[in-house]
Amino acid sequence: MSNPFRCNNSYVGALLTDYYQITMAYAYWKLGKHNDPSVFDLLFRKNPFNGEFTVFAGLGSAMRYLQEFRFSDDDIAYLKSIMLNQRDDLDSAFFDWLKNTTLRDVKVYAVDEGTVSFPYVPLLRVEGPLAICQLLETTLLNLVNFASLVTTNAVRYRLAAGPDKRLLEFGLRRAQGPDGAMAASRYAYLGGFDATSNVKASQVFNIKPSGTHAHSFITSFRSTSDLKSTLLFNKNTNRAENFLEAVLQKKKQLSIRESHEGELAAFVGYAIAWPNSFLALVDTYNTLKSGVPNYVTVALTLIQFGYAPLGVRLDSGDLAYLSKEARTYISTVSQRMNEPKLSQTFIVASNEIDESTLLSFNQQEHEIDAFGIGTNLITCQNQTSLGGIYKLVMINNLPCLKVSQDISKISIPGRKDTYRFFDAQNRPLLDLMCESTQPPPQVGDKIMCRHPFQETMRTFVIPHKIQLLHKLVWDGGLVLDLPHQEHIRSYIQSQITSLRKDHIRFLNPTPYKVSLSERLYHTFHTLWLAESSVSCIQ
Known part of the structure; x- marks a missing residue:
């Protein structure tokens, strides 16, 4: 080390x-x-x-x-x-x-x-x-x-978030140069953050890396026809199967009609690439009408294939409200489909979060499990x-x-x-x-x-x-x-x-x-x- x-x-x-x-x-x-x-x-x-x-x-x-x-x-x-x-x-x-x-x-x-x-x-x-x-x-x-x-x-962010929430440091791109980024990643970890998006800091300081995908990954897909590969190894049948086909069947079963096809294709592609750590950014088009339903569709199919999806990331809008609505939707589908693993979905929130925002979330009884915090932490804007x-x-x-x-x-x-x-x-x-x-x-x-x-x-x-x-x-x-x-x-x-x-x-x-x-x-x-x-x- x-x-x-x-x-x-x-x-x-x-x-x-x-x-x-x-x-x-x-x-x-x-x-x-x-x-x-x-x-x-x-x-x-x-x-x-x-x-x-x-x-x-x-x-x-x-x-x-x-x-x-x-x-x-x-x-x-x-x-x-x-x-x-x-x-x-x-x-x-x-x-x-x-x-x-x-x-x-x-x-x-x-x-x-x-x-x-x-x-x-x-x-x-x-x-x-x-x-x-x-x-x-x-x-x-x-x-x-x-x-x-x-x-x-x-430390103040940890106090505001509470001891049971995960804190993810996402500040590299907003830091005062590479030196500020490396130092801030190290000292944010000492102060109670759990992981960093900074791969170099992860290597040097032995901090757990964290990250999913950006909006550009979602918008790079227009439809399911953009998927060059649709196969995923099914742990339950012990063979590779058409994951996209299974997802589309699940979507039909759930009666989901308003979701964005390109977003669904992106989620399918990311799940195929990272089936053991699937966490979807759900606010590219419409968080509650498209992002969360598309996540649920892919997550249920991953469970069907023997994997455990991680969750969703909210990156815009009223984060506390959206977290509660997303949790309600996911819990309802979990009960309806008799699939308790879906209810274990992790909800991550990001987007210019600061200490006062965290305290406000607590007052609103949010359903967020982890916070990705960058600018306000890394630059100490206050x-x-x-x-x-x-x-x-x-x-x-x-x-x-x-x-x-x-x-x-x-x-x-x-x-x-x-x-x-x-x-x-x-x-x-x-x-x-x-x-x-x-x-x-x-x-x-x-x-x-x-x-x-x-x-x-x-x-x-x-x-x-x-x-x-x-x-x-x-x-x-x-x-x-x-x-x-x-x-x-x-x-x-x-x-x-x-x-x-x-x-x-x-x-x-x-x-x-x-x-x-x-x-x-x-x-x-x-x-x-x-x-x-x-x-x-x-």
Whole structure:
């Protein structure tokens, strides 16, 4: 099996970065600051999709990037060519330093991939020489932002659809290029989708492929005379028989008169080609008057030949209504013909489905068994970016922060550990950030938890269980085995199940609490005041 964490794009490397990272690295080096010990946090400030949770993804890809990080001779030559255009007296020794740069002195702490995460809690903590940690910023954000966004989107679709519905990712043709398509297929699967139409993603990530046929297949047939072959092996008689003839007899038996002959021919042809996985697209002409009756005719004949048809796909119109009408028709014919296998027909729906559509379907008590979802999932139309950031929080063993008039953009300083508190029912209560040098919180203690920015918002918590979220994953090299995608997929679902329902509901979800320890709160606010200017009014 292919490595699910490999960098699938040859562009991922040391030069996949913003140019200002290179210019800053030169400035650090020129000023002798490049080896200053530093700590950076990679985090986000707001949950996506108007929700109150985010699922962290992309750690595996980020670690693979670190494993392969280096500046090649070609990279160095290119950097020389562009940097010397800006300054012809550039110190060429910088390029020797860059060529010999490694990550042997870098440490990375991370929450587990698939962790349900919340604003301001670092997803990654990167420690090491200032210039080198700076060079990692853009690529780490690139590998984490989109991955976390798509995974979160997929989880929300799974919540909206319910645990028993199949979710099929159909986004390849609408994705932002092949790179976006491959990444989105992977992370949609981690978030709870069951299969993908993307054959390359199926191969690389070992995801079940899914697909039937398009309208073009239907419209390519005008009549049954277009069928070049009409024979199908009959499992019950153990010989090839004229399948078309049997279908036409079944149609007569069912008294079907309005169905489109070309559509019926297409269904017959597809059934002959794929008798074990026959699923028909039924909305090319008229879903209820032609598509569904034609499907039933061919499906009953397949059953007669010893096969089990799969179902129908609805791709236009009022999908909830059509699913109920199709189910009623199929069930009625199943009872009339005394053929219970027909009643097992699977109904698939597609056509610009999004999260709100799924919730609306539930209110309408639809009869859909599976959803094929493409554009809105793969492109994250409701929100196009997670907005992850990478901030310096400690330099030369001293905490530092970015001050802003927008309070939400002020970074929380220092090297921090984060603990998740659980109640007696093993449900997450809140996340508490503490200075790494302070003793860890203990189960059963009465612990003061402070809102990061609002002084009067504070609470005592007595946790029944405490989980340290950050783990050392990189110490000059990978030090922790990364879990397989099936483990991550299950881990995500178990966490979502453990959250309070009000945190994950669609409308007005309750914010999850992220707090600071008393000690970190005072360090933060003391530094905030010290770094903030004081106005003078005359």
